Amino acid sequence: IPLHPVEHSTRDPTTLTFEWHVTLGTRAPDGVEKQVYLVNGHFPGPTIEGRSGDRIIVRVYNDLRDEGLSLHWHGLRMQGFNAMDGAVGFTQCPISPGSSFVYDFRIRDDEHGTFWWHSHAQLQRGDGLFGGLVIHEPRRSDANAALQDEALLLIGDWFHRKQSDVLAWYSSPASAGKEPVPDSMVINGRGRYDCSMAVPARPVHCKATALSDFPPLIKKSAGETRLRVVNTGTVAGLTLGVDGASLQPLQVDGGCKVDAKAGDSVGTLYPGERVDLLLKWKSDQAAEPWFNVYLDHENLGFGNPALNPNHTFPALPKTVTGHDREYASPLKFRDHHMDLATLSSTEEPSHIVTADEEQTILLYASTQTLSVNGNIPLGFINHTSWHPQSLPLLSQNRSSWDDKQLIPFIPSGSKPTRVKLVINNLDDGSHPFHLHGYSFHVLSSFRAESGSLGSYNPYATPESDSPGEWNREKPLRKDTVSVPRKGHVVLSFVADNPGMWMLHCHMLVHMGTGMA
Template sequence: MWSKSPSWHSRSRLLLWAFILQSVLLFLNPPSSPPIVAHAAPPDFTSTPQNRIFFWKVTRTTLAPDGVTRPVLLVNDKYPGPKIEVNRGDYITVVVENALDVPTSFHWHGLTMRGDPWYDGVPGMNQCPIPPGANFTYAFGTDNMVGTHWWHAHFENQYIDGLIGAMIIRDPPETNPFFKAYDEERNVILNDWYHQPTGPLLAQYLSPESHGREPVPNNGLINGKGTFNCSNVQPANLACVPGERAVFHFISNRRYRLRIINASAASPFMFSIDDHQLQVIEADGTDLNPVMVDRLPINAGQRYSVIVTANQDLKNYWMRAEMGTGCLPKTPSNLDPVILGEVRYQGAGKAEPTTTGRFVPQPAVKGQEALVNPSFAEACKDMDLYDLHPLQPVPILEPITNSLLIRISFKKNPADDIVRGYMNDITYSGGNAWNPTIVQNLNQSVEYEVNHHVMQILKPGAIVQIVFDNSQGDEHPFHLHGHVFQVVAQGVGFYEEGKTPLNAVNPLRRDTATVPRNGFTVVRFKADNPGVWALHCHIEWHVTIGLVMQFVELPDQLRAMGIPEHVGNLCKTGPPKGFKPHTGFMP
């Protein structure tokens, strides 16, 4: 039985007006009409929280972000999709019209969704997908969260095909510790890019012939733009024209906050701007004691803010996103792993930059191999934990009440001979997206299937420690929904409780941390947010083959909250006729 939670009652007036507005607009603008954008410009800072309303229409078209034409999914005809930008404490309402012929859903990466767990956007866990041709309203608060986040589809692998966008929660000037440290902001979305949609890539990946090697990207993009050598297109019949690079305009001596988001399916990047220093001030929504670097590794799902001062000679410079090919399967010969954007100083004209990075390629000579760009391997691990400390210190969470060791492995599943990902010898199966865990939890005597990999946290305020043991594999960026965790240890080899040094003084807080190759990462969080929260590798291909588990946190409290009726109604439709999982967005 669906019910309304206490948090639902506290927000009922805002939601009531949002739903009335949605109904009126849908009446005046039926699904065939273009969506109305109620809020697009950066919001003014206000003394009281506002309800910011966004209207989205999800469609499919063909596009050529790097010059190679392929099918792409869009929100409001944009790639990347529209930016959500609000102030701390604002309420966000997103009215989604699904004009696709397959279901969809959206996740708000980095937001804890406190009090609104059914809007986290994970089918099979905390919501049912939005049916084709239907409308659905997400409505949630931002609590005390600030910083750089992003949104992406969380149904199947749809975000690889285009459903991504920036999500910025800004601090008012009086509480923003860096408000006077920069003059302007720019968003920088990095992602890898494939010249085929996910359907045919998944068909190959989910076969014994792949031997577990995930699809390798053909290119990378900066803010949805890039270039590609059309003579290298495979297959050769793909339409290709010269692409264009992202351009960032700088004015001499001004200071720019770059909000960098890695929205990749698999690739980490080493980010830099030739001849410029980067002052790191934020990681995954947590303000940091500033750290100066000349390059920044950023893995899939992670975000950083850096301040760049335009204090160099009046000319144009390359912005570089060097792909971490050292942690990808064999790189295809037609991939240039150095993705470029242009930083143009005002007054320097439009000439292509001639600057060089810290690595100058040198071809092989007799008796010697060609030099390998160090970024291709360095990008595969996070910045040193001991260099990153939150500006507002929080003591290390202790004592530990729940300790979980997760051993990451890949092996052939005897049931289908396909290599799958395992966490403690369990490979996750999404099961029925139309019977999510949050609905099953309404039954107090529920027994979850083993391959749904459910861990229950029963004690309010429990301090949960997770030790990721990756001693036999490549790097994995792990993301936890519903929480910001402390990263208390990270390194190569094995973690030994009581022996391995801890980052115990003001440890880094974030929501996506890399488990290094042949190594470990240890995180801690407090169980104070009732919900069903996914824990998964953010290499999207690894999600498909089972590197996922879920926490049912404080199930009794979650059960008492109930589920809003309009959320529960999504589960009544069931899958559309002919739908098959893991076939891409094509029906």
């Protein structure tokens, strides 16, 4: 999706107004027909481009027959606009069929980066109700020449079944608590599925996609291009590579600049996470360069003979037609692979990060399949499983909240509280956790060796004796973080944004079964 940095970064802040109609329609994003959500007739939905300080107004019309919906602005702080956050059960009721709702909020003056918007009602995100959201950093007009071409890549795993059917399977004893495996992958709403891989047990209406049907992901074969990449998927992480080009991470999530060298491949990018990459063509650039994506298998609990985890797409305007190199060879992890888990920030260290936190929140996340629950897998945080109440919590007095739900409370005083948030993962797969309303610094991340458990309890163990390495000097600032399998993360943030903010796993089946 081409972006327009000069148009937005050099103008004054303004008000951007949009009118969106949400419907359902039959499309074949990867060659296989499926009912997907459309915004103004398009999948994926519109991309919003703005700059710091802009006011954004989106009137959303729910033209669905029998589903409510909401929209969340993933990664934005939404400071002073908690009611616009879009989290059903927390800050709003679903927009009912036949009605509309106006989202009206302002971007902070210091806020810029790669974000995205998506449904936060039911499972609609996994069936296509999402789009891009890019906030450009203001620049002087004489800096125009320094701006690279920019492109937005919305990349994610894709299921041929409706997400309601996927969750119904997962929420049954048949799944044994193993995560569902996608069938395919799409970039900016387009994919390339090999129809011959469909299995008889799950027949599909499929038509092979010709290369000539694909718009190029990158406009030019010289110079530099900034790729803003979003993992819009529901389960799998991503690793990326481009034939004949290097990829250098520039920023992660909402604009945190990073110190990183260029690599031939970059990963792993987990659901909900974003990374900005600087693409540079090499002198030995391939005649027909391909954009390669590998779906990480860590969170795929079963094999799926219909899935090819390696996908290729034309990187540049095509000089070939038909189905040449129709399906991919495996993406090679060469010596020049850039591991996103090893990045450090280039931002100036903050006294807030280096100071001792004043409040600690300790969480243990897991999926459990218990006989008392009919052997149906549920997501738990500290032995509680989130289920939205009939009225959003923001509209209720705290005394009326369900006392069986885990809702940590951070009191506001004369100055913001410094909070340490520890999330332990008791499962065999990673959990990408997203915190609404805040960005946080990742002070420590630890993955246990196979067969062991790497939990951390700050009340019992000092930092110096914790199993993970700590980084208080140049920690990454993020809003979505992968909590490693059988490991933990330690996060730090300043509670300066009062409101009701959701913390949840961004894997759709985990959030849909209570991991929030």
